[in-house]
Amino acid sequence: MTAAHPAPPTVPVPDGLPARFDDALRARCRERRVPALSAAVGRAGEVAWAGAAGWASADAGTAFRIGSITKPMTAVAVLRLAAGGRLGLNDPVGRHLPDAPAPDATVAQLLTHTAGLPAEPPGPWWERHGAGTWEELVGSGVEPLWEPGERHHYSNLGYAVLGRLLEEAHGRSWDAVLHDEVWAPLGMTRTGRTASGDAAVGYAVHPFDAAVLIEPVAAYGAMGPAGEVWSTPTDLVRFGSWLVGAGDGAAGDDVLPLAWRRRMTAPRAVVDDDAPFTTAWGLGVSVQHPAGGGDRRTVGHGGSVPGFTAALRADAATGDVVAVCGSSTAGFGDVSFLLDLLGEPRPVVTAAGGAADxxxxxxxxxxxxxxxxxxxxxxxxxxxxxxxxxxxxxxxxxxxxxxxxxxxxxxxxxxxxxxxxxxxxxxxxxxxxxxxxRTPYDPATPVPGGVDPAGWRPVPREAPARGGAD
Known part of the structure; x- marks a missing residue:
């Protein structure tokens, strides 16, 4: 059991929805046999609901390892360099990091997983065993699988390269950069490379027996920018709301201007897995449509490392956000089980501003x-x-x-x-x-090609039918 934390500030949701969220979370926890699930829902840039379920209880202040949701945070810090003119998205990464694997790949290709790099670094399963230094990674014999830009291939290794790029640009560790430039300004007080305060224990759940195994928490070294961060669903909702401009304020633009966030969440690379296309990649986030059809488009990321799974999805049109963290290696399934409870997409929520332009x-x-x-x-x-x-x-x-x-x-x-x-x-x-x-082909305006001086004329009545010969 973890200690109780105060509930986060909330905005109202329609009557009955909080109970439905609670029920759905408990049901998913039972169905997937997850020791602990913690979740939050955001509306209009604020936390609208937060809850937890499971025998290994967690609450709104319990930190979970979020795996690859680290990547969009790393991406934001890289895009800050681009927005500030310190690098170009089309720069070969080798211009800024000469010892990078695939030095001819561009910064944008690394962000979109199209740099041609393999999914994992050479050596034993790094997510469970741990990973070494940048120098050890570079010396491990990384070989690209494709030419840069040839196809999408998800790469943890590519984000190790981007993390090292941040360290070289700022002269300090990648997580210190994220703390100072992303987490602290956005009020993500429970997010960090290591857990502060209460932290969930990660388990492997036996598939056929009522038994669990505690998973190791390995140190990821140079691979950290790909998946080492701890966070909470409420912090992730804050990040997701900011990402799509929901409830955004001046501090949000200081982190990364909204125009750059829109570039970040625009689809750039289609995921071709020999199946109908439902997912594309932007600059550090996936862009998804429901596999069965529907209008809802979401942006975000999933994450999994031994003992933990997490998901963050934000509706780009409405600003609705859901985040779920779990303490099971096998995971909890698709996060849409909460997003779907919010119903059909609603009118877009307010972003930075106030009175209409x-x-x-x-x-x-x-x-x-x-x-x-x-x-x-x-x-x-x-x-x-x-x-x-x-x-x-x-x-x-x-x-x-x-x-x-x-x-x-x-x-x-x-x-x-x-x-x-x-x-x-x-x-x-x-x-x-x-x-x-303002009216069809207004002749008082400079209509290209001009307008017939006779103007609109009535359609002639149809001539009466004629019968027989004259």
């Missing part, structure tokens, strides 16, 4: 692309969404020069949206060169 409000309303109506609506996250029943929906975000540029989905991603012609408020928009007007 007056420039965005001035552009809101119905616009016509030729005769086709579109709706341009401000979103609570400060962006503009252009939508139509006919498709080509696109979300536009502020660009560095104060204009609007396509940021998500659809035909106009990367294209500009700007007022066309003169006058305030705008009577026309230029969207990637296409002309939108």
């Amino acid at each position: 007056p420039d965005a409000l001035a552009l809101a309303g119905t616009w016509y692309w030729g005769p086709t109506p579109y709706t341009l609506a401000p979103r609570a996250d400060g962006r503009l969404e252009l939508s139509s029943p006919g498709g080509r929906d696109t979300v536009f975000a502020r660009s560095s020069d104060g204009g609007w540029v396509g940021a998500e989905g659809g035909y106009w991603r990367g294209e500009r949206l700007r007022p066309a012609g003169s006058g305030t408020p705008a009577r026309a928009l230029d969207v990637g060169t296409f002309h939108f007007t």
Whole structure:
């Protein structure tokens, strides 16, 4: 048993949901025979529920090893270097780390697991046995499996390289960098390379007997940036909420600007496992759609090391976040058992900001692309969404020069949206060169190709049927 910790601050959730979360967690714990499960749900950037189950009790303050959820935290620190101009995502890593395996692979390829490196370092099973120093890793004879960029292949080794890159850039250990630049600013007080305070014990559960085996907690050395961190579900919810901009504030942009987080969570590399594509990789996170279909897209990461499994998923549209940590090598299955209880995706939650952007409000309303109506609506996250029943929906975000540029989905991603012609408020928009007007083909605006001077004319009535010969 662990000591009780105070419950984290919460925001309201619909009546009945906390009890359903509790029931679902207890049921999953029994079904998967997990000694301890701890979980949290986030809404609007705050913890909405936290709970625990199992005979090896844990609570909101109990730390678990989170395995590879370490990777997106390492990625954030690397992206801070890129955002600050200290390296480029397309730089060969050997430019900054000459002794790196696969020195011709780019920083972005390491982040997306497309550098061609093997999954694990040479030697015994490092997650249980432990791993050595960077010098020992480099001297172990690492051989790439593919040319950089040829295909996606998940690589723990690649994140050891990124961790070493952080150490060389900052002159201190990778975990000190993460503490100072990620965990502390985001209020992740129970997250670290080692557990502080109460920590869960990791077990292997016998598959056919009511028996457990305590798993060793090995030191990971140079492999630490791939999976050595301890955390709690409530800390992970804070991280996941920040990642997708839910409830984000000024401190969040100080860690990494929202525009960079959107780059981080955009899919870049498809996972081709000879099955239908449901997963892609961004810069340090996986991007998933449900295998059985559905509209919910989540970003996040899973983690497993002997004795522990963890999962973090954030709904990129709504900001809903779930995090689960368990104390079993065999794991607890898909984390969607909690995410699905939140129901269908809801309208997007507020991000940094507050009052609506007056420039965005001035552009809101119905616009016509030729005769086709579109709706341009401000979103609570400060962006503009252009939508139509006919498709080509696109979300536009502020660009560095104060204009609007396509940021998500659809035909106009990367294209500009700007007022066309003169006058305030705008009577026309230029969207990637296409002309939108407040009424169909408004002749008072500079419609490319002009408008028939005769204007709209009625459709002729159908001629009456004629019978027989004259």
